[in-house]
Amino acid sequence: MAGRAGLRAGRGAARTQSVAVRASPRHRTRVREQEPVVFASGSGLGKENKGGSSTPLRHRHNTLSELDNATPRLMLKRIIQNQPQVSPLALQTVQLEEREDAQPEPPSQRTSSTVELQLPVLAAEDTSVTAFHVTRKRKKLSVSEFERAADKRLPQNQGFLPFSFYRSLRMSIGSVMAPDTVEKRGLHRRPQNRKAIDIAAFEGGVEQNMLQIKAQDYLVDLQTSSMTGTTTIRTDAEVVLNNTELFAEPQFHEQNFLTVEPQLSDSKTSAQRSNSSHPAHGEARLEGLVSGVSTDERRTQRFSEKDLTDREHVDGITQKTPAKQGEEEQDHSQQNDPMEQFSEPEEMVGTTEHHADTEYSEHSEKKLSRKAKSQLTAAQDAGVEMEVTPSEGGGVAEGTELQDSPRAAGSLGRHSPASYSLEKSGAKPLKEAVEQTGEIEHRTITGELDAAEEESTDNESEIEDHESEDISMKTPMFVRAADNRPHPVLLPPHPVKSAAPELPPQPVQAKPVPKSTRAAQRKRREPEIASRLIKQIFSHYVKMPVTRDAYKIVEKCSERYFKQISSDLEAYSQHAGRKTVEMADMELLMRRQGLVTDKIPLHVLVERHLPLEYRKLLIPIAVSGNKVILYK
Amino acid sequence: GMRRTAPRSTLRKIIKKHKPHLRLAANTDLLVHLSFLLFLHRLAEEARTNAFENKSKVIKPEHTIAAAKLRGCGWQSTGKCFVL
Numbered sequence: 001m002a003g004r005a006g007l008r009a010g011r012g013a014a015r016t017q018s019v020a021v022r023a024s025p026r027h028r029t030r031v032r033e034q035e036p037v038v039f040a041s042g043s044g045l046g047k048e049n050k051g052g053s054s055t056p057l058r059h060r061h062n063t064l065s066e067l068d069n070a071t072p073r074l075m076l077k078r079i080i081q082n083q084p085q086v087s088p089l090a091l092q093t094v095q096l097e098e099r100e101d102a103q104p105e106p107p108s109q110r111t112s113s114t115v116e117l118q119l120p121v122l123a124a125e126d127t128s129v130t131a132f133h134v135t136r137k138r139k140k141l142s143v144s145e146f147e148r149a150a151d152k153r154l155p156q157n158q159g160f161l162p163f164s165f166y167r168s169l170r171m172s173i174g175s176v177m178a179p180d181t182v183e184k185r186g187l188h189r190r191p192q193n194r195k196a197i198d199i200a201a202f203e204g205g206v207e208q209n210m211l212q213i214k215a216q217d218y219l220v221d222l223q224t225s226s227m228t229g230t231t232t233i234r235t236d237a238e239v240v241l242n243n244t245e246l247f248a249e250p251q252f253h254e255q256n257f258l259t260v261e262p263q264l265s266d267s268k269t270s271a272q273r274s275n276s277s278h279p280a281h282g283e284a285r286l287e288g289l290v291s292g293v294s295t296d297e298r299r300t301q302r303f304s305e306k307d308l309t310d311r312e313h314v315d316g317i318t319q320k321t322p323a324k325q326g327e328e329e330q331d332h333s334q335q336n337d338p339m340e341q342f343s344e345p346e347e348m349v350g351t352t353e354h355h356a357d358t359e360y361s362e363h364s365e366k367k368l369s370r371k372a373k374s375q376l377t378a379a380q381d382a383g384v385e386m387e388v389t390p391s392e393g394g395g396v397a398e399g400t401e402l403q404d405s406p407r408a409a410g411s412l413g414r415h416s417p418a419s420y421s422l423e424k425s426g427a428k429p430l431k432e433a434v435e436q437t438g439e440i441e442h443r444t445i446t447g448e449l450d451a452a453e454e455e456s457t458d459n460e461s462e463i464e465d466h467e468s469e470d471i472s473m474k475t476p477m478f479v480r481a482a483d484n485r486p487h488p489v490l491l492p493p494h495p496v497k498s499a500a501p502e503l504p505p506q507p508v509q510a511k512p513v514p515k516s517t518r519a520a521q522r523k524r525r526e527p528e529i530a531s532r533l534i535k536q537i538f539s540h541y542v543k544m545p546v547t548r549d550a551y552k553i554v555e556k557c558s559e560r561y562f563k564q565i566s567s568d569l570e571a572y573s574q575h576a577g578r579k580t581v582e583m584a585d586m587e588l589l590m591r592r593q594g595l596v597t598d599k600i601p602l603h604v605l606v607e608r609h610l611p612l613e614y615r616k617l618l619i620p621i622a623v624s625g626n627k628v629i630l631y632k
Numbered sequence: 633g634m635r636r637t638a639p640r641s642t643l644r645k646i647i648k649k650h651k652p653h654l655r656l657a658a659n660t661d662l663l664v665h666l667s668f669l670l671f672l673h674r675l676a677e678e679a680r681t682n683a684f685e686n687k688s689k690v691i692k693p694e695h696t697i698a699a700a701k702l703r704g705c706g707w708q709s710t711g712k713c714f715v716l
Contacts, residue, residue: 526649527642527645527646527648527649528642528646529639529642529646529668530639530642533639534672537669537672538672538675538676541672541673541675541676541677542676542677542679542680543676543680544683544689544690544691545689545690546690546691547690547691547692549692549693550679550691550692550693550695552693553693553696553697553700554672554675554696557675557696557700557703558668558671558672561671562646562647562650562668563650565647565664565667566646566647566650566651566654567650567651569647569651569654570651570654573654579653579654579655580654580655580657581654581655581656581657581660582657582660583659583660583663585660586660586663586667587663589663589667590663590666590667590670593667593670593671595667602663605666605670606663606666609666609669609670610638610662610665610666610669611637614638614659614662614665617659617662618659618662618663
């Protein structure tokens, strides 16, 4: 007792006593050994460094264990060492009790507390099985213990959730759960350990659901086919679906990242039929061109896309099959299921595929096997696909084009700007004009259009007649260059046309590097003011929210403006007999524009609107003090 | 305003694109930038006025088109197509 008291006092006094000093290293070692538990102890020992070698001190541990036990912290550690399988909850309560008891109590009562500690600990051990949430501190819980507890809970939870859910959980989480059982379980909200479902029953349920889905699908297909007059789509889709995923997904990725023009073209086509109304300028022309091209490639591409998304969708469907059927599938099923079980991107993806699910329901079984993987990929894709396929799209009529039209018809603005910008970033190098800020799709599409047009003009140095062709040409060129895989969707619906005009412009450009990416070529060919800058300046001046279409117009105006002033400057310099534009020419230009007047000299404007460094360059007067320094 | 630096090289490239034979003196591109800023400024003012007249709180494309026409950018009145 006295020794313990002394020891405690020593500890409390920061180990001033020899005994305390002797105990401290041991204490430290113990602390180190049981690091996760140490933090819980609020004893007066404070934080002791976890140093020292454990092995030589272990003997001392045993001998002085009694002394150490006096400390609640050490007692706790000892308990943990001795009974690793004690439930943390119970132990925590015990620890709390111990701490509470130990700290305020005088040392004399320590022994009793330690003894008492044993009893509750033992009791806790018995109840460890029932402890469900294991805290992170309890790293020493055995897997067997966990499994036992899990098995006990299985009968309770069995049959609560649909089979698909069980299956998915087990597949996706089961393997992961096994190693880190204790900690992970604590984190999971639901008891996810369920017995293996009767596979036969599950399959039966799935098939039933699929049959129902098929029944509905046929109805939908009939409608779609009647409206679109294309019955081959389904077969193609099925064919594509039967293909391995390897290509579908990467294609999908590619599609997402390279859908600068395709989206544009798709938007054009979709605009024809869907509700999207693009105030873009050259759309009418582009649409005509786009529509003229065969849509087979696009369809196949869509199918590949569909395949990818379909898997995800199918997964969603299968999950839902027992619970919700048919009706919800097309539009809401994916939304509901993914939300419940998966990240939101998947949900978006699923919703986008609502039209395709019917056909692909039959592949659900295959998909299930790859569900985990597809989910992961879907999550990745969904982030990108979200914008690509805004929900519902143009309508069931466009069964085949739903995928594309939603992307194109994104003017409806269903995508998340961020994700879209992410998608755009892939195409960013292609076009400067593409706006990557959190712009909605509509604007980006218009931006694409603008960039495409600019590019086209730059290439052929002609006016709009060739722009459309160039636009279509550019995008397939770039697409092909970036991705060699067949991406019919990415290519605008006139790949044939693009193939021919591709070759001549390249040599004409006289760019020595044929291997350079299309983006680099494009940039070199068409220098244009960064749309970002234009937006920034314009919005700053206008002090009001501006629609993306309006920005497009501003960009066009800027383009025209530069053309005009370049002509003007040329005229001025020629008039002055020079071949170089000088400041005088510039001032004359601004005077003609009405910016520079007798009352507003040029310098005033310079000072008003240009930053200091530029002012210094333009005005030969230093801004420092009263000194006048001529820069020139 | 919180504007970044002027895209001097881009300006030069653009003018080069339009008039390859034309050269620019030392800091003339800055004045080109200045004129461009003022051009956008006027366009913005005009568009804002149009929006106010339409009792709109957002600048819409039609406002901008009207402003551009007024300013002589040469917007065609036929739909969205415009001819330079």
